[in-house]
Every structure is written in C-alpha cells, then in structure tokens.
Amino acid sequence: MLEIDVLTIFPELFPPVLxxxxxxxxxxxxxxxxxVHDLRDWATDRHRSVDDAPYGGGPGMVMTPEPLIPAIEALAGEKGPARAAHVIALSPQGRPLRQARLEELAAEAHLVLVCGRYEGIDQxxxxxxxxxxLSIGDYVLSGGEVPAMVLVEGLVRLLPGVLGNPESALRDSFFEDLLEGPHYTRPPVYRGQSVPEVLRSGDHAVIARWRRQRALERTRERRPDLLPGDIDRKDRAEDVEGD
Ligand SMILES: C[S@@+](CC[C@H](N)C(=O)[O-])C[C@H]1O[C@@H](n2cnc3c(N)ncnc32)[C@H](O)[C@@H]1O
Incomplete structure (x- = not known):
C-alpha cells in the first residue's frame, strides 16, 4: 500500500481526480x-494566513514557514534519518520528473506532497x-495542485494490482527509453486510411517486431535524446533501417 498525504490551500480541487x-x-x-489536507488547518491566526510579503520587496506573496513546517512535520515527522515519509515539494525549480523517478517513488511507503502557491515557498x-x-516541466503553473495530481496519477498506475493488465505498463512510453508506437482500432479503413495489414495478420511475433520498429522510429524522430549513447543509438537506428 502506498500512502500519500497532500498539503494544499485548495483541497477542493482534488476529489474528482482521486x-x-x-x-x-x-x-x-x-x-x-x-x-488531502487543508494547510490552513495549521494556521494559528484568525485570518488563517499562510503567506506574507517577500523580504527584499518584489511582486506577490511567499508561503511562510508557519504553518507549513508544523503541517509537514505533523504528517511526516521531523526531517532526518528517523523520518518514515518522503516529503516532496512541487516546484518549477525542482528536478524534472521522469518515469524512472516515478518507478522509484512508487516503491516508497509514504509520500507527503507539498503544493506551493503565490510566488513560492520560503526557502x-x-x-x-x-x-x-520535483518539477513537472519547464513552464510555470499557478499552483502545485495539478503537479501533485500528475504525480499521483503517474504513481498509482505503477502499483501492483492497479492496472487490469500489468503488461500494458511494460508497453508504455519510456519503458526501455522508448516512446510507444501507434495504436489502431476499428474500423479497418477510415477516411481512406487503412490499419497496417501486419496488425491484422494474427502473427504475434511479426506484430511484436513491427511494434518495436515503430517505437524505435518514433523515438528517433521525436525524442532522440532518450536513446542513450552513440553506439546504442547506432544499433537502434540500424534496427529500424533493417526493418
Ligand atoms: C506561480 S508558481 C511559483 C513560481 C516561482 N515564482 C518561480 O518562478 O519558480 C506557484 C507554485 O506552483 C507550483 N508550480 C508551478 N509550476 C510548476 C511546475 N512546472 N512543476 C511543479 N510545480 C509547479 C509550485 O508549487 C509553485 O510554488
């Protein structure tokens, strides 16, 4: 069981996704x-404040250490070796989230996700x-709630027993550093576009090879940065050309 606690000032955003x-x-x-926990429940003043003006001036407000630190510690314990939970702040300045990190995080027992707002969080x-x-990409959103939902969605589908067919996660993009190839369903011809004949051949070995070739091609075209190392890249390119 993966336990996740989310700290936010907008808990009402979460129920449909959860x-x-x-x-x-x-x-x-x-x-x-x-x-999902409302950060304001840890506020101590009658306005239930969570933010204040930045030292040094500048636009916007900053999330204050109180009530944020007491709230995090109530959910995760104090930072240090005795802490059982792993605390993640969603931030455009964080490490970009990758599938490999999601796989590691899915093996954790307890995560606490901290959603920033305003100009961000006091250092x-x-x-x-x-x-x-952790960052979900090189762009700025108004809050950490959608990034936290992205993390939750990405994590949960990796938990054993969640996907009806666990093999589907092994075919997804980024498994073995490849993008997934194209999918087709009925009808066999739509607006003059036919489903590739091989997919209707019933020959599973040929279909598997065709899919791998399309995945390699697509990765080479769209995300060559995923293909690690020159030698490997050359091998994979030959793999495609040899199709
Ligand atoms: C308006 S943003 C603050 C941006 C900050 N002033 C900066 O320039 O880095 C408010 C909050 O949204 C969340 N956020 C925005 N973009 C994000 C991203 N790309 N990844 C993760 N969290 C993000 C963070 O929690 C952040 O504290």
Missing amino acids: DAAFVGIARDKGLARID RVLDLAVDEE
Whole structure:
C-alpha cells in the first residue's frame, strides 16, 4: 500500500481526480491511501494566513514557514534519518520528473506532497522540512495542485494490482527509453486510411517486431535524446533501417 498525504490551500480541487478511474480503483482496492489536507488547518491566526510579503520587496506573496513546517512535520515527522515519509515539494525549480523517478517513488511507503502557491515557498521550509523538489516541466503553473495530481496519477498506475493488465505498463512510453508506437482500432479503413495489414495478420511475433520498429522510429524522430549513447543509438537506428 502506498500512502500519500497532500498539503494544499485548495483541497477542493482534488476529489474528482482521486475518486475516478485508476486512482479511485487503487483506493477502493486498498492499494493506495490518499488524503488531502487543508494547510490552513495549521494556521494559528484568525485570518488563517499562510503567506506574507517577500523580504527584499518584489511582486506577490511567499508561503511562510508557519504553518507549513508544523503541517509537514505533523504528517511526516521531523526531517532526518528517523523520518518514515518522503516529503516532496512541487516546484518549477525542482528536478524534472521522469518515469524512472516515478518507478522509484512508487516503491516508497509514504509520500507527503507539498503544493506551493503565490510566488513560492520560503526557502527555510525547503531546507528544514522538504526532502526533494520535483518539477513537472519547464513552464510555470499557478499552483502545485495539478503537479501533485500528475504525480499521483503517474504513481498509482505503477502499483501492483492497479492496472487490469500489468503488461500494458511494460508497453508504455519510456519503458526501455522508448516512446510507444501507434495504436489502431476499428474500423479497418477510415477516411481512406487503412490499419497496417501486419496488425491484422494474427502473427504475434511479426506484430511484436513491427511494434518495436515503430517505437524505435518514433523515438528517433521525436525524442532522440532518450536513446542513450552513440553506439546504442547506432544499433537502434540500424534496427529500424533493417526493418
Ligand atoms: C506561480 S508558481 C511559483 C513560481 C516561482 N515564482 C518561480 O518562478 O519558480 C506557484 C507554485 O506552483 C507550483 N508550480 C508551478 N509550476 C510548476 C511546475 N512546472 N512543476 C511543479 N510545480 C509547479 C509550485 O508549487 C509553485 O510554488
């Protein structure tokens, strides 16, 4: 069971994503526990404040150490070797999230996800209470809630027992550093475009080879950066050309 606690000032954004599809199935099956907490519940003033003006001036507000640090510590314990949970702050300045990191995180027992808002989070929160910062891409959103949902979606489908057919995760993009090739379903001809004959041949070995070739081609065209090393890249290119 993967346990996830999310800290946010917008808990109302989460229910549809947590209740539907595979995330809902994982929770119903007891494979994941996901709880969303309102950061303002840890605020101590009557305005339930979570932000203040930045030192040094500048636009916008910054999320303050209180109530954020007490909230994180209530969910994860104090930072250090005794802490059982792994605390992740979603941030455009974090390490870019990759499938390989998702696979590692899916093996954790307990994650705490911290959603930033405003101009971001006071650096002391990151230093004193956060274990890792993750970015979902090189662009800026208004808050960490959608990035946290991205993380939850990506993690949950990796948990054993969630996907109906576990093999589908092994065919997905980024498995073995490849993008997945094209899919087709009925009808066999649509607006003059036919499904490749090989997919209707019933020959599973030929189909598997065709799929791998298309995956290699697509990766080479769209994401050559995924193909590691010159030698490997050459081998894979030959693999495609030899098709
Ligand atoms: C408006 S953004 C703050 C951007 C910050 N001033 C900067 O320039 O890096 C507010 C919050 O949205 C979240 N966020 C925005 N873009 C993100 C991204 N690409 N990945 C992860 N979190 C993001 C973070 O939690 C961030 O604290």
